[in-house]
Amino acid sequence: MITMRLVGTPAAPDDLRELLTAHFDSADRIEHLWTRVDGDRVDLVLFVLAECEAEALLTARAVCLRAIAHTPRLAAWRLSDIADAGDGSEFW
Template sequence: MYMITFKLIGSCGSVTAPNDVRDLLTAHFAPADGIEHVTATADAGDDRIDLVLFSLANSEAEAMLTARAACLRALERAPELIAWRLSDGAAGDGPGIR
């Protein structure tokens, strides 16, 4: 099992983290993603969400790629997360960027 960390960044100054961000993300994860557990933390009024994902994979690289793809999929599909993107440090320069 691998621990993968990402940051979600709000794309505008007035965005605040939804209370149920963990549920919003995991609703779009598939069993094939191998993600066993997710934590999401943000301070009230913060435009950043820290994510920690625990992934079953054959390697750290596979865990990182699969977790990134799962997060991007969730960002694309959950309307409540339309104002959020993976930070550049999370290799988030893909289709989930808004």
């Protein structure tokens, strides 16, 4: 389970989950994506099949960056820096 955050404007598209999952590839081994929109940020939880947490984190990051790069409606969005995301406790 990997948590990430997207930040940007304007408001996140209603079909954000579908926009992201459209860029998943079977080689990414992502089993599930959970999203929560809160104003100008989107919390993501990705369930990734991987040998270790580092591999899962790299995969999740790559998938998000790929979706942002190839989806015009996400052009104003970016992955937040770790310093922006806090300790992750706000997800729960």
